[in-house]
Amino acid sequence: MNPSGKILLIDGMSFLFRAFYASAWGGGYRQTTTGVYTNAVYGFTKMMLDYADLVKPTHLVVGWDVASRESLVRSQWYDGYKSNRQAPPDELIPQFDLVKEVTAAFSIPNLGCPGYEGDDILGTLSTTLSADGHQVVIATGDYDSLQLVSDLVSVKILKNGGKHEHYNPASLQSLRGIAPEQVVDVKALMGDASDCIPGCPGIGEKTATKLIVEHGDLERLYSNLDSCTVKMRSKLEEHREQVYLSKKLATIIRDVPIEFSLEEAAWEYDSAVVRSKFDELEFGRSLATRVG
Template structure:
């Protein structure tokens, strides 16, 4: 039997975008003396070290989006999926590759799969690894990941100021009033404007949560529409197809064909390699003192 460990799974895009915008509010972007933008990479590195120190994992992996919006499997299901997304700032674009040089310096695997999103990669990894008995901690800014919570999987949702909310099955129930398996059905009803998931017009988070907690799940709700007010029943009947499409779009895919090696994911690195990369990117002493 393989030895089990504690695996930290990082949502790369969540970390990188949060690092970029968290350090760009003043309009001054960190750069090297040769003009290479590094503010997002610097912030990402700091956050990765913060969570590694907090979680103390035996293994660490980073999941990434690797596809354009048009090539995503969800875009084949719904043409409008994430259609509101704009191009990232010019100062951020070169840092997408630069950040992977940083993770490589730490010997951390960068994992992605064409057509799928980072949370699908993390969902697949967490499902496989939890089944093998590992303890999983996911660090992300995406509340969709709460559907992955179970006895072996906890989720830390990034908040402003370097804080986070910690979710396990008990705290998810206490803080949001739902079980992990109900997360998707609530999203199916309320939709998500950030991802262009339509949901049911006129139903917000509070009503969606109430309907799902009362009925248990979406199927039971639709099997018992007579228990709803005439206005609510009409709304749900009219948008039934759209609601079930939203459920499909919001469901994290857990069988992505992504390959990984636990040996390569061991959280152990050569300090000299890391410090050389820090010097190259002119990170200064504050991060260097944390590497040893």
């Protein structure tokens, strides 16, 4: 392997949903003349090219969720996991397959594994690739990915308006006051309503961060409950099992059984093939000019 590789890992669902809602808020959905919805695919492609221009990777991979909520590994651990998720809009559903046709036109691997989420795919790849000495940049909208930050792994968290927050170990400490290995422990205490991770009732992000910073990690916090207030100690003792379940749910899995060849992920593509796909989807000139 080339030790100087720079690999861009994209959270496919994060990009696609963000692209869909960014373009759909006004009620208008981009369509082809035959009525095929393309607003999310168009936005995804633009974002992907933007980040490729920014990062200048040698390789690019997109990780995907490929399972229903009920078949997720985490749903087997906790029946309520992501139970609040609504079905995607009808206009978005056909674009799940369409966007993979576009990435395939760029010769980009689309990786997923039944039972696992995109985070787990990116976690497995970033861990393996950085262990081989490669620099890895993860682009996602999910703050859970901050647990993957290391000297060789940085994370760009998508924000509105095409902006992002860039995290490496130093900026994570500066902006959020914690180290990468403390990200999951903070989440274990505060929970995550968006994923139905329960956490410890009555403990928010500020208190969770304070407790983990003071004690170092969850294990040492529970070994030193006597140092907490009576009220806090009571909360933590009562919900201990739930807190540790929350940690398990929030921990990105880094050994997903996926087949991957770095050579297949080289950021090189046939411009004619890409332009042909763009023409088929009636993307127009602005994107076509970006692919040569």
